[in-house]
Amino acid sequence: MTRITLIGAGFLGSALTLGAARRGWSTTVISRSDPFATQDADPGPGEIRFLSGEGAAPLPQALEAGVDAIVIAAGGRFPLPSATAPAADAIGTLSLVIDLCETVRSLSPGTRIVFLSSAGAVYAPADELKRESEPAEPTSPYGMSRRMGEEYMAYYRRVHGLSTHSLRCVNIYGRLLPRSRGQGVVSAAFWSALTGRPFTLHGNGRQSRDFLHVDDFVTATLDLLASGRDLPATVNVGTGTGRAIAEVLDAVSAATGSPITTAPGPDARTDAGHLAVDLSVLRSLIDFEPRGLRAGIELMARDIAADSSLQSL
Template identity: 65%
Template sequence: MNAGAAAPRIAVIGAGFLGSALARGASRRDLAVTVIGRSDPYGLGDSASPSGAVFVPGYGAERLPEVLRSGVDVVVIAAGGRFPVPSGSEPAEDVIGTLSLVIPVCELVRAESPGTAVVLLSSAGGVYAVGTERKRESETAEPTSPYGMSRLTAEQYLAYYGRVHGLRTCALRCSNVYGRLLPRTRGQNVVSAAFRSALTSTPFTLHGGGRQIRDFLHVDDFVRGTLDLLTGHRQLPRIVNVGTGVGHSVAEVISAVEAATDSVVPIVPGAAAITDRGRLVVDTALLRSLIDFEPLGLAAGVALMAREVAEEAAA
């Protein structure tokens, strides 16, 4: 939104890690936010919750029409498909789950509220191939997993609805977002896995010797960057990288977690897959041209996560 414009009303589809964090962040800014989700693992709908978000139980886009009719400026898709590791054994289910959400959302917005923007939380790690240079939005996408393929296909559908039907669409290619302990079944988030190993003394499976380099973004910076984009600009580029622009190895992550928790992460070696190799760091020049963005460094972000995990355990 431009200066002087009304604050956007936001609908988030998906109440998981990113969707719930985005909703809480929007509420802290006094933005009107509605979350549609099959479940509410982080208690957005709890009457005692300070989030201020409205939680609407529902599967996929089935409750979106009534939410749109109540007035929504931006729909954020924070759900759909499988997680990275399960997608490898269920590629058809992954793409079906992704597109069976993205396409109906676009069709409903087109029919019910064509002025509403549609924003997809995509994956930089899923879409880009490893390489020595930071990955720009103009980079040719070369997914190496079904998860990445489904995200790229969803991005292309968004571009189609923008090009042919005039919808305002944007894919945010998020780097590796961390900041909360996540279920092991997700098969992603090396920071969360390292924390669990440090706190429980269970072995951490280190693939590829820990030399692979990735871009790790604290969830608070993800929320701040995303909301600054949504509140600061009516028309966003088709694709925007959201990351730090700085790479760290998995071995550095483990060292940071050990320092923050004053614990040892027990290591067991694991075989390296194609997704466990090389360097993948995003270029954030476009993001920084749109908003003022200075994310936390890895050590500071991991230390913040350690404090919050300790506070949750104490509570």
């Protein structure tokens, strides 16, 4: 049985946990909270164990049972809060990465480590698809901390021989996220459709980003771990296609049957231009064909409609 440990039980951590358990894997989640009730979910043919704790502190307990791979799905702050507390964001991200790598180096150096980075925060907008070999140009504290996390992962790979990998993930959607997070264009569009409140539109709406449904993200990540291949240090995970913000609003409006009004927001460098990732490296490692934007948004709309806790909105 494949055994993995997830650091963090948030949006991505919980999705990976459930996806791994449904493959029959044994999954341990380390987190100080369980916002999506992951430990109470049906694990299917696999198993889910929850260890309450901060950062890498409970990791030795997980490693005692044997761990094939660790996925870092936590650390630092969300993009918007990071701008007001850049030092805290850097400390939160880098202290977790370093503590975890040191723990693995001393207790289980054969365990693979995967760091979930951010393509949208690390790459600068450009007309061409962004490849892993191109220079990163973060424009926010959140992007800087992710980029430095990648560098520490590369350091432990280069100097200490650990199997460390960074996944540069695009804009992942599929769950209605709290509006306070300051991220998630698709989620924000759904909030506007459900509540009738205007969507804050930065720029003219023609700027485009790469949007990946969370189920496809889970498939790609777990397939990479299951491949048994010697993975590169950095791998893009996305769809390879940019979609305009205006197209997202149209798709959400069509899927929900609710019109979305917009209100102008301040222009920012991070909200301009076009950004999508090249998938050549990913597709050389696994077979991967993600669903299109409209199909993903329709799936999300059906999931939201089936969620009884949202009926009072």
